[in-house]
Amino acid sequence: MSVLKNIGRMSVRRMATVSATKGPTAVVMLNMGGPSTVPEVHDFLHRLFSDGDLIPLPFQRVLAPLIAKRRTPQIEKQYSDIGGGSPILKYTRIQGEKMCQLLDELSPSTAPHKSYVAFRYARPLTEEAIAEMRADGVTRAIAFTQYPQYSCSTTGSSLNELYRLGKKGELGNIDWSVIDRWGTHPGFVEAVAQNIEKTLQKFPPERRSSVVLLFSAHSLPMSVVNRGDPYVLEVSASVSAVMQRLGNKNPYRLVWQSQVGPSAWMGMQTREAVQGLARLGRKEVILIPIAFTSDHIETLFELDLEYVKEGHELGMDIHRSESLNESPVFIRAIADIAAQHLKEVSSGAPRTSNQLSLRCPGCTNDTCGQQKAWFSRGGQ
Numbered sequence: 001m002s003v004l005k006n007i008g009r010m011s012v013r014r015m016a017t018v019s020a021t022k023g024p025t026a027v028v029m030l031n032m033g034g035p036s037t038v039p040e041v042h043d044f045l046h047r048l049f050s051d052g053d054l055i056p057l058p059f060q061r062v063l064a065p066l067i068a069k070r071r072t073p074q075i076e077k078q079y080s081d082i083g084g085g086s087p088i089l090k091y092t093r094i095q096g097e098k099m100c101q102l103l104d105e106l107s108p109s110t111a112p113h114k115s116y117v118a119f120r121y122a123r124p125l126t127e128e129a130i131a132e133m134r135a136d137g138v139t140r141a142i143a144f145t146q147y148p149q150y151s152c153s154t155t156g157s158s159l160n161e162l163y164r165l166g167k168k169g170e171l172g173n174i175d176w177s178v179i180d181r182w183g184t185h186p187g188f189v190e191a192v193a194q195n196i197e198k199t200l201q202k203f204p205p206e207r208r209s210s211v212v213l214l215f216s217a218h219s220l221p222m223s224v225v226n227r228g229d230p231y232v233l234e235v236s237a238s239v240s241a242v243m244q245r246l247g248n249k250n251p252y253r254l255v256w257q258s259q260v261g262p263s264a265w266m267g268m269q270t271r272e273a274v275q276g277l278a279r280l281g282r283k284e285v286i287l288i289p290i291a292f293t294s295d296h297i298e299t300l301f302e303l304d305l306e307y308v309k310e311g312h313e314l315g316m317d318i319h320r321s322e323s324l325n326e327s328p329v330f331i332r333a334i335a336d337i338a339a340q341h342l343k344e345v346s347s348g349a350p351r352t353s354n355q356l357s358l359r360c361p362g363c364t365n366d367t368c369g370q371q372k373a374w375f376s377r378g379g380q
């Protein structure tokens with residue numbers, strides 16, 4: 001038995017060495033990113049408002065710098081109030097590195113694995129991740145979205161950006177596949193549920209089952225919802241899966257936060273929901289971030305410094321459930337998702353999910369269609 005084990009270990013090591021000569025299997029962590037320091041806020045907002053896949057503006061090149069400049073002082077203040085910057089880069093690096101350690105064990109035939117961070121609006125940008133991958137001699141890469149639920153304004157924007165670089169010939173000779181959503185994966189659901197259970201402990205046992213679970217996700221403009229974007233459905237599916245895992249013991253609602261600008265956005269708004277619950281006398285509440293995997297201004301500023309504080313002023317016993325951040329259950333989940341994906345693609349499965357192949361019925365952005373076709377061919 002031990003001889004067999006040793007042979008197993010040797011072949012694992014040999015395979016790792018062989019693939020090391022052609023570079024590691026890259027796992028590219030796609031996300032929007034956030035300014036790591038206050039002076040980076042302006043550039044972050046400038047890139048965000050310049051992204052026509054997120055916010056299509058008339059005369060975008062002219063308007064984006066003006067809007068970014070006008071909004072910078074307010075957002076700088078929010079980042080100062082949460083300690084001087086977004087922790088998303090710190091957490092994404094930790095999640096990626098720990099995930100790859102697990103992946104080397106779970107998928108020895110594709111080892112070694114190396115994670116690269118590709119942010120859409122903050123450094124390291126997609127181009128920087130690609131330069132590092134090319135220097136490492138990468139020939140096989142997974143574009144792994146770190147948004148659990150798919151929206152064309154988030155994951156779609158990151159994939160469009162990769163496609164544009166590929167079309168310009170800047171990606172080199174890399175064979176791509178995509179993990180484009182995983183909002184109901186049992187490991188993700190388990191990690192969120194465990195954090196809720198931990199927060200429920202803060203309430204007296206006899207009142208625990210009447211605590212209201214208020215799931216909160218970043219809202220979407222109704223123009224995006226109404227063109228058939230799948231995000232609202234997918235966030236709802238995550239909430240249902242978490243509630244099922246919790247045995248449906250608590251009353252709950254899904255509400256939406258962080259609307260920007262005057263247009264109509266998906267509701268009900270989180271702030272109004274907190275106020276409404278207080279008015280109805282339902283004063284024991286847990287706020288649960290469900291659409292983002294690490295802390296950011298929406299949790300640390302909007303939920304903690306605004307809504308929890310306002311809830312206390314209304315006499316509520318209100319707490320926020322922790323973000324996933326360094327949760328080992330979560331890191332194990334993303335490693336399992338990547339390992340399963342590598343196994344399926346190596347045995348001939350398509351390079352993206354079937355769901356990614358479908359454009360929103362109201363889509364008028366040609367890049368979306370070209371991007372989907374390009375990834376389905378492995379980025380060729």
Ligand SMILES: C=CC1=C(C)c2cc3[nH]c(cc4nc(cc5[nH]c(cc1n2)c(C)c5CCC(=O)O)C(CCC(=O)O)=C4C)c(C)c3C=C
Pocket residue numbers: 032033034035048054055071075086088147151153154218219220221224231260291292295296297298
């Ligand atoms: C799943 C999460 C997110 C979706 C969906 C989303 C859509 C979306 N966002 C905007 C406009 C802005 N978003 C801004 C910041 C921001 N957005 C998300 C997440 C999602 N956005 C996060 C996590 C953050 C904050 C980053 C951090 O470090 O905390 C901003 C900038 C901040 C501000 O000016 O208020 C804007 C603008 C649109 C238009 C949109 C869908 C089309």
Ligand code: FES
Pocket residue numbers: 152156227229358359360363364365368369
């Ligand atoms: S906007 Fe959804 S596919 Fe283009």
Ligand SMILES: [Fe+2]
Pocket residue numbers: 218
């Ligand atoms: Fe946003």
